[in-house]
Amino acid sequence: MKLSHIEHIGIAVKDLHASIKFYEEVLGLECYAIEEVKDQKVKTAFFMLGGTKIELLESTDPEGPIGKFIEKKGEGVHHLAFAVEGIENALATLKEKGVQLVDQQPRKGAEGLDIAFLHPKSTGGVLTELCENKNKS
Ligand code: ZN
Numbered sequence: 001m002k003l004s005h006i007e008h009i010g011i012a013v014k015d016l017h018a019s020i021k022f023y024e025e026v027l028g029l030e031c032y033a034i035e036e037v038k039d040q041k042v043k044t045a046f047f048m049l050g051g052t053k054i055e056l057l058e059s060t061d062p063e064g065p066i067g068k069f070i071e072k073k074g075e076g077v078h079h080l081a082f083a084v085e086g087i088e089n090a091l092a093t094l095k096e097k098g099v100q101l102v103d104q105q106p107r108k109g110a111e112g113l114d115i116a117f118l119h120p121k122s123t124g125g126v127l128t129e130l131c132e133n134k135n136k137s
Helices: 016-026 065-073 087-096
Strands: 003-013 031-037 042-049 052-059 076-084 114-118 128-132
Touching: 003 016, 003 065, 003 128, 016 031, 016 042, 016 052, 052 065, 065 076, 087 114, 087 128
Parallel strands: 003 052, 076 128
Antiparallel strands: 003 076, 031 042, 042 052, 114 128
């Protein structure tokens, strides 16, 4: 399995627009996309910094994963996403090594990426996402 870089850092926020304002007006980054991912009950906003993105996540449903996270832990860093080549093989390898997978198979995430989460119990408490962009030329 070969990870190439940190694809993005996912940050749970209560108010997407207030957070976008902070990242734009205080940190000077530019939000280049806002997308709702119905499947995960979130609205996302993306910023690019070097080769790494910051993904802000606002829950659209208190019962969704981000809604529950914020209720338990408040706003903050939610997950770390690595770019990987051959996500299916990577998942098979990790499973073989005893890593607990949240997603047995990749599914579609924001920006059309194939994504899969690994359980934080197996990764030292860090919710870890693998992503592969199969659309890139
Ligand atoms: Zn993510």
